[in-house]
Amino acid sequence: MAKQNTDKNLLSGSPRITKVSFFGRVASVFQQHFQQIFSSFAELWKTPFATIMTIMVLGVALSLPSVFQVLYKNTERVSGQWDKASEISLFLNKDISEQRIKVLINKLALYSDIETVTHISSHQALEEFKEMSGFSKALNYLDDNPLPDVLIVVPVAQAMNTAGSKLLAAKLKREQGVDLVRVDIDWIEKLQAIVSVAVDVVIAIAILLLLSVLLIVSNTIRLNILNQRAEIEVFKLVGATNSFIQRPFLYAGAWYGLLGGVIAWLLTFVLVQWLQSGVVSLMGLYQLQFQISALNIEEAAILIAAATLLGFIASYISVKQYLVKIEPK
Template sequence: MGLVRHKQPPLRRFVMYWVDHARQAMASLGELWRYPLASMMTLAVLGVSLALPSCFHVLLKNAEKVESGWQDSSQITLYLRKDLPEESIAALRKRIELYPEIDSVDYVSRDQALSEFREQSGFGEALDYLDGNPLPAVLIIVPDAQWRNPEAASELLGKLNAENGVEQGKLDLQWLGRLQGIIKLLRHTITGIAVLLLAAVLLIVGNTLRLNILNQRSEIEVLKLVGATDAFIHRPFLYTGIWFGVIGGMLAWWLTEVMVLWSEGVVSELAGLYDSQFQLVGLGLVDGVNLILLGALLGLIASWFSVHRHIRDIEPS
């Protein structure tokens, strides 16, 4: 009489599949502590390797924040003709305020400009010897948010220079263009360094798992002798690689936040010299979770290549 095999319900098979994965994942985590010193050294190297591109990312994010703040404060200064009457100036101001590209327009009269120059320059007594007021009236224009980049602001300046009564328009955004060039160079440099460091993470995890596989060669041979599938043999090593990446990512997140806290006082002091309220920002929750997920992905990739290459070469003798 033959044996009757009872097929388990699909739901039970599905649940047991994930229970088996969870059991092997926990077992792989426990395997890290069989050799605590070696595991801690590997995790420390992974943490530092992931923390370096993470710190560069924070540096770039804060540089872009500074650039955004300076770009938002860009303005156009229109120097008006000295012989332009107040009625014409008021009409010109009202006409410019209707531009869809402009957020606000402030007017500085000739007398107000002379008064401010007298207070700020320290040449008050020398100005008394002048026959008249040499300063023109000024319109200070803040472009709309979409027109504050150098190209759009330059186009707007050309349009404003064509207005009757405008003697000269000034837009000093050359420094902003240089800043954007520096940030672009910084972004490319950081990307290159990050790629090299992430490649180092792949090599570290792959080499560590190679050593683990060689240390467990006899166990793998026994498993193959009793008919264990390749997936069953590979799975613990894959989870070990994932754990290396996850814990390394958590350590990198912590190291990055420590660096931000360590630098925060110096940055605040520097910002105070420029009368700025700039605050250094760290990774944040989203970037921190992404860092951990990136570590897990790198660990999985490195372990997959290492496992498929080295376990395939192990055959029972």
């Protein structure tokens, strides 16, 4: 009887195998990932000098495409303002009468794509030219006024673009009494062509710089893998899976990319602030107001996210290339 009771007690005191729920397993996986994310970040700072140098190199490489983006965005703003031709100058025939000028002004006022028409008489034009040129005394010796009457035409907002201004200028050329129509469009189109070529060059340079980021991070992770070869062999001896071993290296690459992206954003911000005063002074000479537009929140987020993704991809390449080949002897 005593033996039977003992056996029962042993059976009742034996360890029970409890089944872990699905949510418990998911929570365990997430906990494991978070631990490896933060442990990989701490691992970077065991060699702070090398880590800082790598991050700074990544930041400089990534800052160049972001600076190009800032330059392109501001160039688009400026060229967009230039593209909106606000005035069209109509140079009238020298022998046109005052009555005919009034008739022409009334006719142009009926155009649906014209906002205002301003008449500058030949006498007024000559006086303005005297003030601007500084040759007032020499011009007083002229027998007659060589300047014609001019009509300044301001298109409506919908026509304030290259295509609309060209179409309106073609119609105005057919008006009787108009000798010459002047719209500064050709140089704008040439500028846009130059900007388009510059954008292609910038894209090519940006691609090369992003490839350099991949190579830098990939080589850095490769060196980390080789330096921790003994630890990796021990992990594999105790049965650790490749996915478990490679995760810290993947997260380390992502950390390199993320920190490099933050440095790139800071460098771009500092550069914009440094150039701001110079641009304001330059525009002040032309009596214009222009503020450099820096990276907005969305662009900064895209920069940092893209840098993080590049770091992750680069580390993945190194992991698949070198870590899987390490086997315990």
